[in-house]
Amino acid sequence: MSSPIRAPAISACRSLQPIAKPTANSSPAHGLSAFCGAGSLDYPTANLSTTWINSVSASHSVSFSDNSTIRAILLRGTFGPRYACGFFCNGTCDTYLFAVFIVQTNSGGGITMPSIGFPQVVWSANRNNPVKINATLELTADGNLVLRDADGTLAWSTNTGKMSVRGLNMTESGNLVLFDSKNSVVWQSFDHPTDVLVPGQILVSGKNLTASSSPTNWTDAGLFSLSMTTTGLVASIQSNPPQVYYENSLSGTKQNTELSYAKFRNGSLDLYLNSVEPTDPDLSIPIPDAKSAQFIKFGSDGHLRVVEWGQPWKEVADLLTGFLGVCNYPMVCGTYGVCSNGQCSCPRSGTNEVYFSPRNSRRPDLGCLEVKPLGTSCNNVSENHGFVDLEDVNYFEFVTDISNTNMDTCKEACLKNCSCRAAIFRYGSNPSGGDCYLPSRVFSLMNNNRALTNLNSSVSLKVQINAPPAVSAPPTVSTPPAVGTVPPTTDSKGNKKSSVGAILGSIVGVLFISVVIGSAFFVYRKRRKPDEVEEDYLDHVPGMPTRFSYEQLEAATENFNKKLGEGGFGSVFQGLLKDGTKIAVKTLDGVGHIKKSFLAEVESIGSIHHVNLVRLIGFCADKSHRLLVYEYVVNGSLEKWIYTGRQEKCLDWKTRRKIVLDIAKGLAYLHEDCRQKIIHLDIKPQNILLDENFNAKLADFGLSKLIDRDQSQVMTTMRGTPGYLAPEWLSAVITEKVDVYSFGVVVLEIACGRKIFEQSKPEEERHLLSAFKKKAEEGQWLDLVENFHCEDVQSNVEELVEMMKIGAWCVQNDYTKRPAMSMVMKVLEGGKDVDKDIDYSNFLTPPRYVMNDISGIDSEDATRLLPSVLSGPR
Template sequence: MSLSWMLFCVLCHHLLVLPTSFYSITNAQSFDYPIANLSTLWTNNLPSLSHNVNFTDRSRVRSLLLRSNPAGFGPSFACGFYCNGTCDSFLFAIFIVQTNSGGGITRPSSGFPQVIWSANRDNPVKENATLQLSGDGDLILKDVDGTLVWSTNTTGNSVVGLNMTETGNLVLFDGNNKAVWQSFEHPTDCLVPGQTLVEGQRLTASISSSNWTTGVLSLFVTSNGLFALAESDPPQQIYYRKKITGTKLDAGPSYVRFLNGSLSLYILSAEPRQPDDTIPVKPATSMQYIKFGSDGHLRVYEWNSTSGWTEVGDLLTKDLSDGECSYPTVCGNYGICSTGQCSCPIGTGNNDSYFRQLSDRQLNLGCSESTPLSCEASENHSFQELKDVTYFIFFVGDANTTEMSLENCRQACLNNCSCKAALFLYHTNASAGSCFLPTKLFSLIDNDKNKYKYNTSAFIKVQIPDVSPTPSLLEKKTSQTVIILGSSLAALFSVFIVVCILIILYRKKNDEEEYEEDDLHQVPGMPRRFSYQDLKDATENFCKKLGEGGFGSVFEGTLGNGTKVAVKCLDGLGQVKKSFLAEVETIGSIHHVNLVRLIGFCSEKSHRLLVYEFMSNGSLDKWIFCRNQEQSLDWKTRRKIIFDIAKGLAYLHEDCRQRILHLDIKPQNILLDDNFNAKVSDFGLSKLIDRDQSEVVTTMRGTPGYLAPEWLSSMITEKVDVYSFGVVVMEIVCGRKNLDRSQSEDSMHLISLIQRKAEEGQLFEMIDRYNEDMQLHGEEAMEMMRIAAWCLQSDFTKRPSMSVVVKVLEGVMNIEPDLDYNFSIPTLAAATVAHKEVDFGGSTPLLPSVLSGPR
C-alpha cells in the first residue's frame, strides 16, 4: 500500500471519529451533520447557511442539523429555519425532509417539509435572526434586533452538545450522553413514532394551516383517558373523550405513545405492560407522523415515494357521535353543521336574520352577528330559538352542564352579559334538563331526530336593534315648531347664564388671589417657597419637558445653587387647588429615602408649581416595558426596585403620624435616580386616614388595571395599595404591561394570563423572556411572583401588609403557603362606570374627592 493511500485512510478515520470538531458557523461540512458543539452560532440568511432549499409549495428550509435516513435516502429529520409563503417570518423548527443517497435535501416538487415541532410558533423571527448554542450550554434564539425570542434555559447544566437524533428528537446532552433538554418533552402539535405524550403535556393546534399561532384546540391525557377540548374562558369545552374505567394498582404517569400500528394509552401505568386501550393506526410502510390539526382532527400522515405525503388515518372521528359535525370549529363560530354542510342560524319568526356568513365562498369560516351584543344595552337582549339543534359537549357528557329548568337556564344567560347562548338538553321530565352557558359559542350541530333521540334546543343570545317608530307628517311639523321655539328661548337663557357665570368667576378670582396666602399658610411643614419667575428661569422658560405626571406636565430645571430639579406645573381649573394642597401637605411633611422629596412650591395667582428632587433615570415604565437589551434591567436591579417600592409604601401605611393611602401605584409613578434607587411619587390622589380608622368610604380613583376588587364597593383600606403593588411586581418580573393590546385576545390581560398559567403549572413561561439574566434567575423570579400573587388575593384581609412584604423580601418571614390564584379582577365594564374619574391613558385626572387634609 502506498504512503499517500495510508495517509488518506488516516485522514478519513479522523473525520469519522471526530465529526463534531468540524461544525462551524457556515455549516460547510458533509451532508449528514446531526451534532453541534458549544459556542456555535447560526445566522438565518442565504450566505451563511449551505443547506437552503425552496419547495414548489412556497415553503423553504434552511437546515442547521440533519440526521440522514439510515437507509441512505428517503425521509430524514432536520432542524433549522422554516418559512412558507412570502417568508417574511421564520420558525426554528424540526421538520421531515427527503434526502438522496448523498444526504442532500431533495424532491422540492413533492417532498414538502413536514414541521413536527417548533420553538417559536407564537413569535416568529425575521431574516438574519440567530440561533446560538452558547458556551455555557443554553440554546438561544434571537430576532434580528437582538430580542430574546426563546431559549432552553439550560445554562449551568453541563451541556456539551446538541444532537438531532434518528427518532426526530432534538437533544441537548451532557458529558455522560444523558439528555438535559429534549424537544420530545415540549411537544407542539405532532407526535412521531416512539414519542410519548405524558400527563401534563398537550398537543395544541395552530389557528390555521397558514397561521402557526397557537389556537384554541388541544389534546391531552389524564388518568381517566384521552381528551380533546376547545379552550374558552371559562369553561373548557370537551369534544372528545376516550375514557378508561377501572382501578389500576400499579403507580406511574399516564401517557399515550405513538407506535407502529396504534396510538396506545397507558393509564396510571409503568412499562412493561400492555396498553389499557389503543386507537388503531395503519401499520407503517414508510415514515409516519401524527398531527393535531387546526380543525381538531388527529390525523396520521405517511410518506409515499410516488404520491408524497398522504393521510392514512383519522383517529378521533370514528369515536365521535356525529362524525365531522362533532368538531368545535367545523363550521366556525355560530355556524350550524348538518351532514358536513355549514349554514348560519335562521330565525323562525318574521324572517329574523341576526347572523350572516363571514364568507359566501367559505361557509366553514362561520357566522357573525348582524348587531353585536352590547352589555350597555342588555335590556335589548333576546334569544333566537333553534329547535333540534345540539352542541358537541352533550355527546361527551361534559361536566360543565348544570341541572335546571329551561326557564332558569334562559334567565341565567340573560343575567350574564358574557353568556352567548343557553344550550338545553331535555331529560325525560320535560320540566328539567342539562343547561350549558358558553361564553364562546363554537359550531352547533343539526340534531337528526331519525339518528339521535336527543331532545335539544339552542337559545342564541341576540341584540334587538333599537328602532324608534317613524313619526307622521303632522307630528314632524309640530315637532319642528316646538324645536324652533325652544331653541330661541334656550339661546336667550344661555346668554343670561353666561353673563352670570363671567361675573361670578371674576369675583371668585379676586377672592382667591386675596385669600391665597392664607390658604397656603395653613399647610403644615411648608417647604421652600419659590416665585414663578424663579422657576421660569430655572427651567429656561419650561423648555425641556420630562413627561406627563398626575394633573400636569413636568419640566427639568436647575436652581441657582446648581441643584437639578423636576418642576411640575399643575393644569386645570377648580379642583387644581385641592390637588395642589393635597400633594404639598402630604409629601411636604414626610421624609423617606424611597419617597420623592418635595423641595419647594410656587403659588402665584393662577400658577401652581411643585419642585421635586431630580430623578435622572425617569419612571420605571420606560425600563421594564422596553425590549431593548441595552436598556433592560437585570434581575438584581429589578429586585432592588421592588424592595424600594415596598419600603416606601410600608412607611406611608405604618410609620407616618397618619396612615397615607397612595391610591395610584403604577410604574409611571415610580421614579429612578442615577443609581436606580426607586422612589414613590405623585401624591395627587393620596388619602390621609386617622390611626383609629380601619377603612374609609371614597369614590373610585386610580388607573384601571391597578385597581383592587374592593373599589367596586368604595370601602377601602391600605390593602388597595398592596394590590396595586402586586400588579406592578408582576409587570416587573414579566417585563410587560398588565394590559397589552399588542398581545392576542386571550393573553392581553397579564393577571388573567398568570391565573391561567398557574393552573397549568407553567408560571415559569411568564418570566421576562426578552431578558437573559431574568431567565438565569428563574427560581428567584418565580418566588417574587408568589409574593405578588399573595398581594393580589381577592379577599383583601388575606393580603399581607407592606411591612410583612418587606420582611419577606428581607428573608425573615415566609410567604403564605396556600395562595389562591383565582384572582378577582375588576372588569373593564366596572372600570367604565367611573370613566369620568379614571384615566385609561396613564395619567390620572383630577377627582372631586381628593382631600386637602386629614379627616
C-alpha cells in the same frame, strides 16, 4: 446517542454557518468538502460554544416552490425523508422558526428540492415568538441553547446552563436532545410537543398538543388543545371553561406511580392509563402501518390526522372523525353556524327578523355574525335580550348546569347570567325533568339525530332584541334676539330698512355672544383638563406602544365576548387583532385609583421589553374608557399549576425550577437594568403568567412604583395583596426588597405545592410561613411538601430543600438581610450558595395585619384582593 461527538469545523464555503471554534476532536467529515455538498452530509451533533446564524448565505439553505425555506443546522441520515433541525420559514419569509422538520435528502447526502413533498415541521421552539433574518442560535459554553433575534432580543432558551450539558444531538427518531458526559438526556424536544407527534414519541399526562391558529398562520397557537389525562385522551376548544368535543377515557385507579401517557408506534396510538410498558396498552387507536415517514398532526380545525410521505405528503387517517362524525367538531361551521350533513347555515328566528348573517356568503363554513352585537349589560334584560329558539338542534358538548328543570327555567337562568350566550336544553321523555347547559361561548351547532342521541335537544341563542336606551338630544329652542340688537324696521311697502343704530346694535350683540361662548368654552376646557392632560401625557411618553380606539378593541374582542378572568378593578378578555395577533385586553372599571393604576402600568412597562415580562402591546384612553392590551399568554397564571390537587397538571421539578428562575430574571431586570428602578409591588402567583413553553412572565404593573436610581427608598401608601406584603409596609417606607419578600413567599408556595393560607388545615399549619418556620427550625423541611404524589420530587430532594432555603432567605423580616434579585439569579444558576447565616427563629412570622386580613379567606381562594389591587391578564 451517536459517538464520538463531533462539531462542524469552520470553513469559507458560502459564508458557512455554524461558526464554531475548531476543536481537537473535530472530524474531517465536517470540513469544507462536506459543507459544500461532496460526500456524506450526515451531521447530527454539535459541541458546546457553537453559533449558527440565520443568514441568506448560510450553507444547507434550500428554498421550495411552496415559498418555504429551510436552513439546516443538524441533519440525521441520508437518502429519503429525514429529520433535520434549523431555521424554517413559510410564505413571505419575514419571520422564522427554530424547528425540527422532515426534509427529503438524496443518495449523495444533499437536501433536495422535490417538485412535490415539501418540508414538514414536527416541532418548533418559538412558534409564538418568530425571529428574523440574522437571528442567532447558540449552544453556549455552559450548555444553554439560546435563540436570539437579529437585534439581540432573547426569543427562546432551554435554560440548561450549568446543568453539565456536553453537546446537542438530532436523533434518528426526530428528538432534539441536549446530553451530558454520560449520554444522559438533560433536555429534549419530545418533552415540549407543539402540534405534532412522531413515531416513538409519547404524550404524558399533563402535556398537550396545541394546534396552530390556521393552516397558513403557523407561528401562533390556536384554539384547539389535545391533552393526555389520567383517564384518557381529551380534545377541547378554548373557552371559559374549555369545551370538550372528544374524550377517549377509561375508568379505573392507577396502580403505579408513573404518569399516564399515549405513545405513537407503527400501527397504533397506544394509551397507557392504569398500566405501563411492556404490558399491553389499556386503549389503542389503530393507525395504518407506515410505508414511509409518518407523523400525527393536530390541525387548526381540531382534527387529528396521520400524514405520510408518498410524494406528496398525504393524509392516511383521521383519528377522531371515526368517533365524532363530520358535524361534532366545534368550528366545522364557525361560531353560531349550524351543521347538517356537513352543510353549514346560519340560525333563523322563524320570524322576519334576521339576527345572524354569514361572515362570508361564499364560505358558510366560516360561521355567522350577530347582526346586533349582544350587549354585556344585565340591566333591563327582559326588554333588551331575547332568544332565537332552534328545535332539534344539538351541541358538541353538554355540561349540566341545572338539572331536573324545564326549558323556560333554563332560558330565564341564561337571561340572568351576563356571560351566558345560549340555553341548551336536553331531556328524555319528560320535558319538565331535563338538564340545562349555559355556555359562555357558542361554537358550531348541529342538527340533533334522536335515533343516535336518544334525547330531545333544543338550543336557544341569546340575542339583542332592542338597543340599549340612548340619551335623547335636547329639544330645539328658538333663540330670542340678542341683547342690544335692534329688530329690522320696514318702510311703507314692507321692505326692510337699515339704520346705523341697528348695525351698531348687531355688532355689540355679536361681541357679547362671542364673550359668552368663549367663557363657556374656557370653563368647559378647565373642567375636562385632567382627562386631556392624561391623554396628552400618554401620547408623549417615549417608546409608547400602540394607541387603540375603543371601537377597534370592541371589534378585536368580538364585543368583549370571551372573558379570561376578573381582577380588582375590571375584567380581562381574549381578542384577535387584524394581523392575527392574539391579545388579552384588560378593561379598567370605576374611578379614583383607576387613573393612577392605568398611568402606572402604561408608564412602567410601556417602553421596556424583557422575555420574562408580559408585553404591553397598546392601550386605549378614549373618553371614559381605560383599557390595556397585552400579548396573550396561553397557559394562564401560575396559580393554576402549582397547588397540589387543584392544578391543571403536575409540573415536573425542572419546570418548577425554571419558573422560579424566570421570575427572578424578570424582577432583577426591573430592579437593576431599567433607566428607573421599577418596584412591582404585587408579586403573587396570579400575576405570573406562563406561555406555551412554561416560560414565566410577570404581569399587572397597576400598583408599580418608579424610583430614581439615586433613591434608596420611597414612601408610599400600602398596596398589594395580604400574605405577600413585607413587614416594612407598616412604616410606609419601602425599597425593592418588598418584591424580594413577595418572591420568597411565591417560591415557598411553588416548592411546597400549597397556598400561603389554607383554612382547612389545623390552626398551627394554616399559614404557610408559620408552619414553615417551625419545620425549618426542626430541620424537617419536607414535611410541608404536598406534591410527592405527582412529580419527580423524590429524586430531587436536595434541590427542593435548596429552593426552600432560597425562599426563606428572601422572607426575612429585616429587609437588609434579604438578597438582591441578581444574587438570587446567581444562586439558581449555580454560581453562588445560599446565605448560611439565616436565623430561622427571627423571621417568617407573618405580620399581624397580614394574619388579620387573610384569616377569613376561604380555603379555595389564593388571596383576598385589596381594593387597591389590580389583577393582570390571566
